[in-house]
Amino acid sequence: MKNASIILIAxxxxxxxxxxxxxxxxxxxxxxxxVDDSRNRPLPVEIWxxxxxxxxxxxxxxSQKQLFKTxxxxxxxxxxxxxxxxLIVSHGxxxxxxxxxxxxxxxxxxxxxxxxxxxxxxxxxNKLPREFVKWWERAIDVQYVLTRVLKDEEIGTKIDSSRIxxxxxxxxxxxxxALAGGYVDRTIRESxxxxxxxxxxxxxxxxxIIDFENDSLIVSSYNxxxxxxxxxxxxxxxxxxxxxxxGFHSKEQTDKITAPIFIVAGEGDLVAxxxxxxxxxxxxxxxSKIYLFNKDVEHYVFLNESTEFGKKVAPAITIDxxxxxxxxxxxxxxxxxxxxxxxxx
Numbered sequence: 001m002k003n004a005s006i007i008l009i010a011x012x013x014x015x016x017x018x019x020x021x022x023x024x025x026x027x028x029x030x031x032x033x034x035v036d037d038s039r040n041r042p043l044p045v046e047i048w049x050x051x052x053x054x055x056x057x058x059x060x061x062x063s064q065k066q067l068f069k070t071x072x073x074x075x076x077x078x079x080x081x082x083x084x085x086x087l088i089v090s091h092g093x094x095x096x097x098x099x100x101x102x103x104x105x106x107x108x109x110x111x112x113x114x115x116x117x118x119x120x121x122x123x124x125x126n127k128l129p130r131e132f133v134k135w136w137e138r139a140i141d142v143q144y145v146l147t148r149v150l151k152d153e154e155i156g157t158k159i160d161s162s163r164i165x166x167x168x169x170x171x172x173x174x175x176x177x178a179l180a181g182g183y184v185d186r187t188i189r190e191s192x193x194x195x196x197x198x199x200x201x202x203x204x205x206x207x208x209i210i211d212f213e214n215d216s217l218i219v220s221s222y223n224x225x226x227x228x229x230x231x232x233x234x235x236x237x238x239x240x241x242x243x244x245x246x247g248f249h250s251k252e253q254t255d256k257i258t259a260p261i262f263i264v265a266g267e268g269d270l271v272a273x274x275x276x277x278x279x280x281x282x283x284x285x286x287x288s289k290i291y292l293f294n295k296d297v298e299h300y301v302f303l304n305e306s307t308e309f310g311k312k313v314a315p316a317i318t319i320d321x322x323x324x325x326x327x328x329x330x331x332x333x334x335x336x337x338x339x340x341x342x343x344x345x
Contacts (some may be wrong), residue, residue: 025050027108028077030155042118043201045145045157046097048104048114051077067310067318068303071105079155085163085345088146088234089116090138090172094202096124100169102304106334113159117145121330127204133212134221135171135244139178139229146233156319163345164189166237169302170272173242177281180237181230181256184247186222188213197309201316236260238337240302241269245277254284264333266297268321291336293329296321301329
């Protein structure tokens with residue numbers, strides 16, 4: 001019996017020593033602006049990547065007027081010398097490329113390169129009314145940025161181009177469903193509820209009167225780009241609280257989707273209610289899986305954790321139900337995403 005115990009211990013020690021030690025990466029960060037000349041669209045981009053560099057000059061001063069907590073990165077660090085899978089992130093309407101840094105941080109530390117972009121005319125500091133309803137052009141933004149990143153002389157050489165995933169929140173969730181092959185119908189149907197087509201709270205103030213159904217610029221954009229949104233380079237998609245469900249009515253609109261899609265949402269979402277969005281997409285997409293948080297979890301829980309200043313000036317997007325810990329929701333979401341991408345990329 002004693003000999004058997006010694007053998008078991010020795011075996012355990014051998015296996016433990018044989019397992020490769022998991023690398024712990026820090027986060028490198030590079031900022032760049034790409035310009036899609038064909039559409040006259042400047043696209044600010046952040047590239048976040050694994051690095052073994054050490055942070056030398058730690059910033060001690062932080063702005064007192066930040067809505068959300070920030071993450072620690074090393075600007076222009078040396079990227080680790082190996083091939084990594086890539087994730088490309090699409091923010092929600094009126095958001096920006098920093099809206100999901102809680103997610104980006106965890107994924108980079110796990111060995112992903114992550115690219116996030118500001119969608120032209122539909123981001124925090126660049127709001128143009130027409131761009132808020134030209135949803136399909138966001139997918140073209142992602143395609144353009146992906147092409148440029150893959151050609152980047154430094155970062156591009158470290159990307160495993162066979163392992164590219166898409167990530168999106170809210171309108172960015174729809175953006176990824178479009179990239180997977182989902183075809184949106186922008187026409188209003190009689191059966192639609194009025195609240196389905198209400199402009200989001202982030203919509204910019206304007207004195208211009210725009211007929212969104214018949215405006216020539218919007219209609220011509222839809223006709224030009226509606227059939228060019230699918231991107232087969234992206235192998236799987238992780239979407240949080242997806243919106244624009246009102247533009248999907250039948251499985252014919254999603255029959256081109258062959259890539260796996262994982263949908264995460266909260267049952268308490270009043271901005272993109274799950275019956276008309278997350279669950280609707282799940283019922284229409286044959287390759288989808290879904291995870292729903294309980295009825296206390298609302299839409300903006302998928303944004304970054306808030307600062308105290310943020311809670312004072314923007315409570316609608318920073319304060320959650322008292323029963324909800326935003327950090328815990330984030331941690332669970334990351335576990336789901338890591339498991340999903342490890343199986344599909």
